[in-house]
Amino acid sequence: MNSKEDDNVMKNVTFKEGKRFGDWRTGPVLDEGGFGRVYLVKNDADPTKTAALKAESNTVDGGSAIKLELQVLQKLNEGGPAPHIPMLYLAGKRKNYCFMVMTLLGTNLKQLKAKNTIVKNGFTRGTWSRVGIQCLYGLKFVHDHGYIHRDLKPANFLMGNPKDKDRARIVHILDFGLARMFASLPRKFCKLMGPNGYELDDVCNACLDDECSKSNQMWKRRSYSKMSLFG
Ligand SMILES: Nc1ncnc2c1ncn2[C@@H]1O[C@H](COP(=O)(O)OP(=O)(O)OP(=O)(O)O)[C@@H](O)[C@H]1O
Ligand SMILES: [Mg+2]
Numbered sequence: 589m590n591s592k593e594d595d596n597v598m599k600n601v602t603f604k605e606g607k608r609f610g611d612w613r614t615g616p617v618l619d620e621g622g623f624g625r626v627y628l629v630k631n632d633a634d635p636t637k638t639a640a641l642k643a644e645s646n647t648v649d650g651g652s653a654i655k656l657e658l659q660v661l662q663k664l665n666e667g668g669p670a671p672h673i674p675m676l677y678l679a680g681k682r683k684n685y686c687f688m689v690m691t692l693l694g695t696n697l698k699q700l701k702a703k704n705t706i707v708k709n710g711f712t713r714g715t716w717s718r719v720g721i722q723c724l725y726g727l728k729f730v731h732d733h734g735y736i737h738r739d740l741k742p743a744n745f746l747m748g749n750p751k752d753k754d755r756a757r758i759v760h761i762l763d764f765g766l767a768r769m770f771a772s773l774p775r776k777f778c779k780l781m782g783p784n785g786y787e788l789d790d791v792c793n794a795c796l797d798d799e800c801s802k803s804n805q806m807w808k809r810r811s812y813s814k815m816s817l818f819g
Contacts, residue, residue, distance in 0.1 A: 600645035600684040601625045608632070609641060610678045612689050619696075621763070623648045629689060638749075639677055643687040644765075653765030654679070654686035660764035661690070664733055672726030672760050693760050694749045697723075697742035722759035730761060738766040 601624045607614045615628040615638075624644035631637035644652035664673045674691035695703070697719065704710030711719070723745050730737055737744075744763040748755025 596647055597623060597645040598625070600647060601643040603627065603643070609680070609687060609689060612639060612641065612678065614641060623652070624654075624685070628692065638692045639689050640674075640692045641687055641689045643685050645685050646681075647684070652686040654688055655681075656767070657764040658688055660735055660767045661688075663735070664730065664764075670729060671755075671758050672722070672729055674760055674762055690762075691755070691760075692749045692752070693746040693762070694756070695747050697745045697747075697759075699743075700747065701742060719759055723761070726759060726761040730767070734769050735764070735767045736770065737761065737764065738768060739763055 603614045603625075605614055605616065609629065611632050612629040613632055615630055618626045618628050618640060620626070621642075621644075624642060627641045627643070629639050629641045631639070642654065644654045646652050658676065658679050661673070661676045664670060665675055669675050674693060677689040677691075679688040680686070700711075726745070727737065727740075744761065746760045746762060748758045748760060750756050
């Protein structure tokens with residue numbers, strides 16, 4: 589994508605404060621991803637109710653992945669609110685972008701790790717271990733529902749919002765735009781998918797192992813717990 593296209597992508601998801609999406613109105617930007625923005629939103633009927641709105645431009649290569657992300661989130665929430673997964677409140681498609689409104693969460697693990705290196709009393713190894721274990725429980729929940737995430741990285745794991753007593757101490761997984769059901773018809777050779785800097789280097793022979801198999805992601809689960817969180 590050239591820089592002009594980049595500008596367009598961001599322009600499409602730049603909203604003034606107070607823009608209305610159903611019962612929700614936009615507040616400040618919480619964070620930005622590769623293809624879109626995440627805003628704090630407040631509920632019109634009950635302003636004490638807050639949530640996060642993720643918007644993605646339709647002009648990105650292959651279109652917004654929010655459609656796919658929605659399908660996965662709906663499936664994961666089918667049995668009611670789940671501990672490691674944000675809830676979905678609203679979603680829609682506009683001419684230039686797609687959006688979804690979900691549970692407002694807190695700090696992502698990348699930010700948390702950066703913060704921890706500058707404060708004196710940062711997380712202990714024990715606390716980080718518990719965080720890591722929660723990541724694995726979250727991932728297991730996703731696998732048990734038939735999906736692999738394919739974009740595992742610290743920025744995609746978030747603590748709950750500190751004001752949300754039920755979720756504040758729970759690690760959540762998000763960003764399901766690249767998630768897939770386990771592959772049933774493996775391609776012959778495939779490069780294992782992963783975010784920049786986190787992919788496995790090997791090219792796997794799908795005859796030996798499924799393209800999207802749980803074991804690949806389990807392998808990653810083990811390497812992540814070693815390198816990303818505590819490295
Ligand atoms: N529900 C939420 N509550 C609070 N912050 C959120 C929420 N969803 C996303 N964020 C913040 O926005 C960031 C980007 O979100 P997300 O990963 O879903 O977007 P993305 O465009 O797919 O990002 P990328 O492609 O860079 O991984 C997250 O790392 C997180 O800091
Ligand atoms: Mg992300």
